[in-house]
Amino acid sequence: EPEVTQTPSHQVTQMGQEVILRCVPISNHLYFYWYRQILGQKVEFLVSFYNNEISEKSEIFDDQFSVERPDGSNFTLKIRSTKLEDSAMYFCASSLGGGSTDTQYFGPGTRLTVL
């Protein structure tokens, strides 16, 4: 069964460094998403991406974040200058699109630790 994959599973970085989190969505899906989950808290939406552009973003997704689909398979989240509060689990998701049948399937997550 197709699934969303994410790399790395765990990333440790120093405050102020740039990190890139990578995702391979399900191959025929058209919509891509990033969410984050601070330890022990709820899952929060960051951004959605469709047709090579951002279709929706939350207040969390400020100028230090960016997303890109550099080729036909990968979808990346870049954090330019990491802060301690960026430490969280970052989930990538993808969905086929459509209306009533649209379901987001999540990857296993990347745990980001900022020191």
Add this chain to the structure above:
Amino acid sequence: AQKVTQAQTEISVVEKEDVTLDCVYETRDTTYYLFWYKQPPSGELVFLIRRNSFDEQNEISGRYSWNFQKSTSSFNFTITASQVVDSAVYFCALRSGDTGRRALTFGSGTRLQVQP
């Protein structure tokens, strides 16, 4: 604004007991979608079910059943004859029916512990 409330922070049951996880939502949309996801200790988010606002038919899938009631804005999830493998955090989520707004709004989750 959309909101999902899962008032039960943690539930502990003994194996084979039935357990119901509550979810109450708020939205101004006339069309919307509701979801349940499971997060086992390994951390991934596993899709369990989707319900459309225009379909109030309740559903049973094996040991799982869902009760959607628009009148009370609730979408509760019941596990019958719980098993240790059901131990996880369960999240209820809401999505607008507007095709331009696909963000999922999650509740804070209910941690279910099933004791052997």
